[in-house]
Amino acid sequence: MKKFIMITCKEATLAIIKKEEGKISLMERIRLLVHLAICKFCKMFEKQSKLISINSISITSEDSLTAKEKEDLEKNLGQ
Amino acid sequence: MPELLNPKEWVKKYSDLLFRFAILRVNDRETAKDLVQETYLAAYRNIDSFKGEISEKNWLFLILKNKIIDYYRKKSNEILTELDECENALEDYFDDKGHWKSQMVPTGWNADYNNALESKEFFDILNKCLQRLSELSRIVFTLKYLDEKESDEICKELTITSSNYWVVIHRAKLQLRACIEKNWFVK
Numbered sequence: 344m345k346k347f348i349m350i351t352c353k354e355a356t357l358a359i360i361k362k363e364e365g366k367i368s369l370m371e372r373i374r375l376l377v378h379l380a381i382c383k384f385c386k387m388f389e390k391q392s393k394l395i396s397i398n399s400i401s402i403t404s405e406d407s408l409t410a411k412e413k414e415d416l417e418k419n420l421g422q
Numbered sequence: 423m424p425e426l427l428n429p430k431e432w433v434k435k436y437s438d439l440l441f442r443f444a445i446l447r448v449n450d451r452e453t454a455k456d457l458v459q460e461t462y463l464a465a466y467r468n469i470d471s472f473k474g475e476i477s478e479k480n481w482l483f484l485i486l487k488n489k490i491i492d493y494y495r496k497k498s499n500e501i502l503t504e505l506d507e508c509e510n511a512l513e514d515y516f517d518d519k520g521h522w523k524s525q526m527v528p529t530g531w532n533a534d535y536n537n538a539l540e541s542k543e544f545f546d547i548l549n550k551c552l553q554r555l556s557e558l559s560r561i562v563f564t565l566k567y568l569d570e571k572e573s574d575e576i577c578k579e580l581t582i583t584s585s586n587y588w589v590v591i592h593r594a595k596l597q598l599r600a601c602i603e604k605n606w607f608v609k
Contacts, residue, residue, distance in 0.1 A: 351520025353512060357592045364566075364573060387528040390535040391599050395548070398539055399567035402549050404442040412455065417433050420462055 350374045355385045359392055426474045432462055436479060440486050447490050447564055449553055457493065461486040487569075491579055494561055498580055504558040505582070508589045515596050526600060544606065551601035559594040566591060 350358065358375040361367040367375070379386050408416070437458060445454035464485050472481060494501075515526045522528075533539065552560060565576045573587050582590075 351516070352522050353516040353520035356596065357588060360592060360595055361588070366573065384522050384527050387530065388599065391528060391531065391602075392595055394531075394533060394535045394539070395595065395598055395602070396567055397537075398544070398548065399552075399563075400570065401538065402446065402545060402552065402568060404446040404549070406442055406445050406451075407438045408441050408455070408458075413433055413437055416437060416455075416459060416462075419459055420433065420466070 348374055348377055350378050352378075352382060352385050355379070355382065356388055356392075359385065359389045363393060363396055427469060427472055427478055429462075429466060429469070432465070432482070436482055439479075440482060443483065444486060444490065446549075446568070447561075448493060449557075449560065453493070457486060457489050460489050464489070494580060497557075501558040501561065502580075502582065504556050505586055505589070507556070508559070508593050511593050512596070515600075528599065529603065531603065531606065544602075547602055547605045548598070551598050551605065554601060555594055555597055559590055559597065562587065562590045563594040563598070 355375055355378040358367060358371050358378075362372065362375065379389065440458045440461060441454055444457045445451060448454055448457065461482060465482055468485075476484070515523060517523055533544075539545075552563065555563065562576060562580070565571045565579070566573065571579075573584065573591075576582075577584055577587050
Protein backbone atom coordinates (compact mmCIF):
# COMPACT_ATOMS: atom_id res chain seq x y z
CA MET A 344 0.00 0.00 0.00
CA LYS A 345 2.74 2.43 0.97
CA LYS A 346 4.58 1.84 -2.28
CA PHE A 347 1.35 2.29 -4.16
CA ILE A 348 0.48 5.66 -2.70
CA MET A 349 3.86 7.32 -2.03
CA ILE A 350 5.54 9.37 -4.74
CA THR A 351 8.88 11.15 -4.78
CA CYS A 352 9.41 14.91 -5.00
CA LYS A 353 10.52 14.41 -8.59
CA GLU A 354 7.19 12.79 -9.41
CA ALA A 355 5.23 15.22 -7.27
CA THR A 356 6.59 18.31 -9.05
CA LEU A 357 5.52 16.84 -12.40
CA ALA A 358 2.10 16.00 -10.97
CA ILE A 359 1.80 19.62 -9.78
CA ILE A 360 2.41 20.89 -13.30
CA LYS A 361 -0.04 18.37 -14.77
CA LYS A 362 -2.65 19.40 -12.24
CA GLU A 363 -2.23 23.06 -13.19
CA GLU A 364 -2.95 22.14 -16.79
CA GLY A 365 -5.90 19.99 -15.80
CA LYS A 366 -4.17 16.89 -17.14
CA ILE A 367 -3.97 14.78 -13.99
CA SER A 368 -5.68 11.43 -13.34
CA LEU A 369 -7.64 10.74 -10.18
CA MET A 370 -4.98 8.38 -8.86
CA GLU A 371 -2.21 10.89 -9.53
CA ARG A 372 -4.25 13.54 -7.76
CA ILE A 373 -4.63 11.37 -4.66
CA ARG A 374 -0.93 10.55 -4.58
CA LEU A 375 -0.10 14.23 -4.93
CA LEU A 376 -2.45 15.19 -2.08
CA VAL A 377 -0.77 12.66 0.19
CA HIS A 378 2.67 13.89 -0.80
CA LEU A 379 1.80 17.57 -0.32
CA ALA A 380 0.44 16.85 3.14
CA ILE A 381 3.92 15.81 4.26
CA CYS A 382 6.32 17.75 1.99
CA LYS A 383 6.68 21.50 2.58
CA PHE A 384 9.20 21.86 -0.24
CA CYS A 385 6.80 20.57 -2.89
CA LYS A 386 4.04 22.64 -1.31
CA MET A 387 6.25 25.69 -1.87
CA PHE A 388 7.01 24.54 -5.41
CA GLU A 389 3.29 24.31 -6.10
CA LYS A 390 2.72 27.93 -5.05
CA GLN A 391 5.69 29.23 -7.00
CA SER A 392 4.89 27.22 -10.09
CA LYS A 393 1.40 28.69 -10.09
CA LEU A 394 2.81 32.19 -9.62
CA ILE A 395 5.04 31.68 -12.66
CA SER A 396 2.12 30.37 -14.70
CA ILE A 397 -0.30 33.18 -13.96
CA ASN A 398 2.29 35.88 -14.54
CA SER A 399 3.95 34.56 -17.68
CA ILE A 400 1.15 35.71 -19.92
CA SER A 401 2.12 39.29 -19.08
CA ILE A 402 5.77 38.95 -20.12
CA THR A 403 6.58 41.55 -22.74
CA SER A 404 9.69 42.67 -24.55
CA GLU A 405 10.78 46.27 -24.37
CA ASP A 406 13.00 46.02 -27.40
CA SER A 407 12.30 48.20 -30.37
CA LEU A 408 13.60 48.69 -33.86
CA THR A 409 15.94 51.60 -34.52
CA ALA A 410 14.94 54.32 -36.98
CA LYS A 411 17.54 52.91 -39.36
CA GLU A 412 16.09 49.41 -39.11
CA LYS A 413 12.64 50.73 -39.93
CA GLU A 414 14.03 52.63 -42.89
CA ASP A 415 15.67 49.44 -44.13
CA LEU A 416 12.40 47.63 -43.70
CA GLU A 417 10.60 50.23 -45.84
CA LYS A 418 13.35 49.92 -48.44
CA ASN A 419 13.21 46.13 -48.54
CA LEU A 420 9.49 46.23 -48.93
CA GLY A 421 9.88 48.61 -51.87
CA GLN A 422 7.79 51.37 -50.40
CA MET B 423 -8.14 46.66 -52.10
CA PRO B 424 -10.41 46.71 -49.04
CA GLU B 425 -10.57 50.12 -47.48
CA LEU B 426 -9.63 48.87 -44.06
CA LEU B 427 -6.03 48.12 -45.00
CA ASN B 428 -3.48 50.84 -45.17
CA PRO B 429 -0.20 49.17 -46.18
CA LYS B 430 1.68 52.44 -46.49
CA GLU B 431 1.36 52.93 -42.75
CA TRP B 432 2.25 49.38 -41.69
CA VAL B 433 5.96 49.77 -41.05
CA LYS B 434 5.48 52.90 -38.98
CA LYS B 435 2.43 51.70 -37.13
CA TYR B 436 3.08 48.05 -36.37
CA SER B 437 6.79 47.27 -36.68
CA ASP B 438 7.68 47.69 -33.01
CA LEU B 439 4.66 45.71 -31.84
CA LEU B 440 5.32 42.85 -34.24
CA PHE B 441 9.04 42.93 -33.53
CA ARG B 442 8.53 42.71 -29.74
CA PHE B 443 6.15 39.83 -30.15
CA ALA B 444 8.62 38.02 -32.39
CA ILE B 445 11.82 38.62 -30.44
CA LEU B 446 10.25 37.28 -27.26
CA ARG B 447 9.52 34.07 -29.13
CA VAL B 448 12.71 33.58 -31.14
CA ASN B 449 15.24 35.29 -28.86
CA ASP B 450 17.27 36.63 -31.76
CA ARG B 451 17.15 40.16 -33.13
CA GLU B 452 17.95 39.36 -36.76
CA THR B 453 15.49 36.47 -36.91
CA ALA B 454 12.79 38.65 -35.36
CA LYS B 455 13.45 41.38 -37.94
CA ASP B 456 13.27 38.87 -40.78
CA LEU B 457 9.99 37.51 -39.47
CA VAL B 458 8.48 41.00 -39.36
CA GLN B 459 9.59 41.61 -42.93
CA GLU B 460 8.20 38.26 -44.09
CA THR B 461 4.94 39.10 -42.35
CA TYR B 462 4.57 42.32 -44.34
CA LEU B 463 5.51 40.58 -47.58
CA ALA B 464 2.96 37.82 -47.00
CA ALA B 465 0.38 40.45 -46.10
CA TYR B 466 1.03 42.33 -49.38
CA ARG B 467 0.66 39.12 -51.33
CA ASN B 468 -2.63 38.32 -49.63
CA ILE B 469 -4.18 41.74 -49.54
CA ASP B 470 -7.06 40.54 -51.71
CA SER B 471 -7.97 37.81 -49.27
CA PHE B 472 -8.45 40.27 -46.41
CA LYS B 473 -12.16 40.38 -45.73
CA GLY B 474 -12.17 42.87 -42.89
CA GLU B 475 -13.49 40.34 -40.38
CA ILE B 476 -10.67 41.14 -38.00
CA SER B 477 -8.70 44.33 -37.58
CA GLU B 478 -5.67 45.10 -39.70
CA LYS B 479 -3.48 44.73 -36.61
CA ASN B 480 -4.89 41.33 -35.64
CA TRP B 481 -4.58 40.16 -39.21
CA LEU B 482 -0.87 41.05 -39.27
CA PHE B 483 -0.37 39.30 -35.92
CA LEU B 484 -2.10 36.21 -37.24
CA ILE B 485 0.33 36.11 -40.16
CA LEU B 486 3.29 36.65 -37.83
CA LYS B 487 2.15 33.81 -35.53
CA ASN B 488 2.07 31.46 -38.49
CA LYS B 489 5.53 32.62 -39.55
CA ILE B 490 6.84 31.87 -36.07
CA ILE B 491 5.37 28.36 -36.12
CA ASP B 492 6.97 27.81 -39.56
CA TYR B 493 10.26 28.95 -38.09
CA TYR B 494 9.93 26.49 -35.17
CA ARG B 495 9.15 23.67 -37.60
CA LYS B 496 12.21 24.44 -39.67
CA LYS B 497 14.30 24.37 -36.53
CA SER B 498 12.65 21.34 -35.01
CA ASN B 499 15.25 18.80 -36.13
CA GLU B 500 17.92 20.86 -34.47
CA ILE B 501 16.07 21.60 -31.23
CA LEU B 502 14.64 18.12 -30.74
CA THR B 503 18.14 16.82 -30.07
CA GLU B 504 17.71 18.54 -26.70
CA LEU B 505 15.13 16.00 -25.61
CA ASP B 506 17.75 13.58 -24.29
CA GLU B 507 19.42 16.26 -22.22
CA CYS B 508 16.08 17.21 -20.70
CA GLU B 509 15.58 13.83 -19.11
CA ASN B 510 19.06 13.88 -17.58
CA ALA B 511 18.79 17.48 -16.42
CA LEU B 512 16.32 16.47 -13.72
CA GLU B 513 19.33 15.07 -11.88
CA ASP B 514 20.37 18.66 -11.21
CA TYR B 515 17.34 19.05 -8.97
CA PHE B 516 16.68 15.63 -7.47
CA ASP B 517 18.90 12.94 -5.99
CA ASP B 518 18.70 9.32 -7.08
CA LYS B 519 15.89 8.67 -4.60
CA GLY B 520 13.85 11.48 -6.18
CA HIS B 521 14.24 13.88 -3.22
CA TRP B 522 15.10 17.54 -3.69
CA LYS B 523 18.83 18.13 -3.61
CA SER B 524 19.56 20.28 -0.58
CA GLN B 525 20.88 23.26 -2.59
CA MET B 526 17.81 23.14 -4.87
CA VAL B 527 15.11 23.11 -2.21
CA PRO B 528 12.47 25.81 -2.88
CA THR B 529 12.50 28.58 -0.27
CA GLY B 530 9.86 31.25 0.30
CA TRP B 531 9.70 34.38 -1.89
CA ASN B 532 7.63 36.56 0.40
CA ALA B 533 5.14 37.14 -2.40
CA ASP B 534 1.37 36.95 -2.73
CA TYR B 535 1.30 33.69 -4.61
CA ASN B 536 -2.29 33.85 -5.77
CA ASN B 537 -2.31 37.03 -7.77
CA ALA B 538 -0.70 38.63 -10.76
CA LEU B 539 2.32 40.61 -9.64
CA GLU B 540 2.87 44.22 -10.50
CA SER B 541 6.56 44.34 -9.74
CA LYS B 542 8.55 45.38 -12.80
CA GLU B 543 11.56 43.78 -11.24
CA PHE B 544 9.84 40.42 -11.10
CA PHE B 545 8.95 40.59 -14.80
CA ASP B 546 12.46 41.64 -15.75
CA ILE B 547 13.82 38.61 -13.91
CA LEU B 548 11.16 36.29 -15.30
CA ASN B 549 11.93 37.47 -18.83
CA LYS B 550 15.68 37.14 -18.32
CA CYS B 551 15.27 33.66 -16.86
CA LEU B 552 13.02 32.65 -19.76
CA GLN B 553 15.65 33.73 -22.28
CA ARG B 554 18.21 31.61 -20.43
CA LEU B 555 16.33 28.39 -20.97
CA SER B 556 17.49 26.06 -23.69
CA GLU B 557 15.78 26.71 -27.00
CA LEU B 558 13.33 23.82 -26.86
CA SER B 559 12.30 24.58 -23.27
CA ARG B 560 11.84 28.24 -24.08
CA ILE B 561 9.71 27.50 -27.12
CA VAL B 562 7.49 24.97 -25.36
CA PHE B 563 7.10 27.19 -22.31
CA THR B 564 6.26 30.22 -24.45
CA LEU B 565 3.66 28.35 -26.49
CA LYS B 566 2.04 27.08 -23.30
CA TYR B 567 2.22 30.00 -20.91
CA LEU B 568 2.51 33.10 -23.10
CA ASP B 569 0.37 31.97 -26.00
CA GLU B 570 -1.86 29.75 -23.83
CA LYS B 571 -2.02 26.87 -26.26
CA GLU B 572 -3.20 23.40 -25.29
CA SER B 573 -0.43 20.86 -24.90
CA ASP B 574 -1.91 18.66 -27.66
CA GLU B 575 -1.62 21.52 -30.11
CA ILE B 576 1.96 22.24 -29.04
CA CYS B 577 2.90 18.58 -29.55
CA LYS B 578 1.42 18.67 -33.03
CA GLU B 579 3.16 21.88 -33.98
CA LEU B 580 6.56 20.74 -32.78
CA THR B 581 6.08 17.06 -33.67
CA ILE B 582 6.83 15.85 -30.16
CA THR B 583 5.02 13.21 -28.09
CA SER B 584 3.03 14.07 -24.99
CA SER B 585 5.67 12.43 -22.78
CA ASN B 586 8.32 14.61 -24.46
CA TYR B 587 6.12 17.58 -23.66
CA TRP B 588 5.93 16.76 -19.95
CA VAL B 589 9.67 16.18 -19.66
CA VAL B 590 10.40 19.52 -21.29
CA ILE B 591 7.83 21.55 -19.37
CA HIS B 592 8.85 19.86 -16.08
CA ARG B 593 12.45 20.88 -16.56
CA ALA B 594 11.53 24.36 -17.80
CA LYS B 595 9.47 25.04 -14.67
CA LEU B 596 12.24 23.76 -12.39
CA GLN B 597 14.82 25.90 -14.17
CA LEU B 598 12.68 29.02 -14.14
CA ARG B 599 11.81 28.62 -10.48
CA ALA B 600 15.45 28.18 -9.50
CA CYS B 601 16.55 31.10 -11.67
CA ILE B 602 13.92 33.44 -10.20
CA GLU B 603 14.86 32.44 -6.68
CA LYS B 604 18.50 33.13 -7.36
CA ASN B 605 17.89 36.54 -8.92
CA TRP B 606 14.96 37.97 -7.03
CA PHE B 607 16.17 39.71 -3.92
CA VAL B 608 12.70 39.90 -2.37
CA LYS B 609 12.96 36.68 -0.43
